[in-house]
Amino acid sequence: MTASNNYRRVGIMGGTFDPIHFGHLVTAEAARWEFALEKVVFVPSGRPPHKKDYRVSDPEHRYQMTVLATASNPYFEVSRSEIDREGYSYTVDTVHEFRRFYGPEVQLFFITGADAILEILTWKDVDRLLKECHFIAATRPGFQLNRLGESRPMLPVEGRHRIHLIEVPALAISSTDIRWRVQNKKPIKYLLPEAVEDYIHRQGLYRPRDCGVYEKS
């Protein structure tokens, strides 16, 4: 990470980004704006802990695509933190690293889809995580807000007020669908930045042959 310690609120956008798409970018920008974040750092997952049974594209490809996708936004950065770390990429370790880097006075906001937040009780060290950072949960198409209300009482009391919801324009875009489209020779234009689309075609990602598509191993 390259930054000074002057920032008061920093966003962390974690994801597999296989590939990154406009759903991720719109969400990050909405969170930045609504929570007055000084910047949003995208953190491509090295080895996603919850996708152990699936094959994920090479981290370097996912990192490169994230760099290309975020290059035009001066408030966006990309971190190699999880890519370069050994073992599974647990968010609690990443947040801890950010905390060490930015110091105790900076508020950290982990940005994620509201569907992912529903699973947060299964995340590693959730109690510690909720002490270290806030969560911004973006609603995505098909998500019902009341389902989050149901799981809230199960969270540690002091952590409940640290989960904030935002609504983003309904973008029914997913990485799964994009990979499927490439495999089936369907257009992906306007679902993700042009530079990422070019990268996918140039590198031959998601074609049946080299199958960056998740597959049961």
Ligand SMILES: Nc1ncnc2c1ncn2[C@@H]1O[C@H](COP(=O)(O)OP(=O)(O)OP(=O)(O)O)[C@@H](O)[C@H]1O
């Ligand atoms: N269209 C979208 N709108 C809002 N949030 C999204 C959208 N797509 C993904 N997210 C959120 O962004 C984060 C990173 O997502 P991820 O990289 O897994 O993308 P994905 O499209 O959900 O991938 P996949 O289809 O492979 O599961 C997750 O918290 C996810 O909920």
Ligand SMILES: O=C(O)c1ccc[n+]([C@@H]2O[C@H](COP(=O)([O-])O)[C@@H](O)[C@H]2O)c1
């Ligand atoms: O730390 C965990 O236990 C954990 C469990 C599930 C998901 N996460 C993180 O949540 C983010 C969104 O995950 P995904 O699969 O939707 O891309 C990503 O940064 C993951 O590393 C983290």
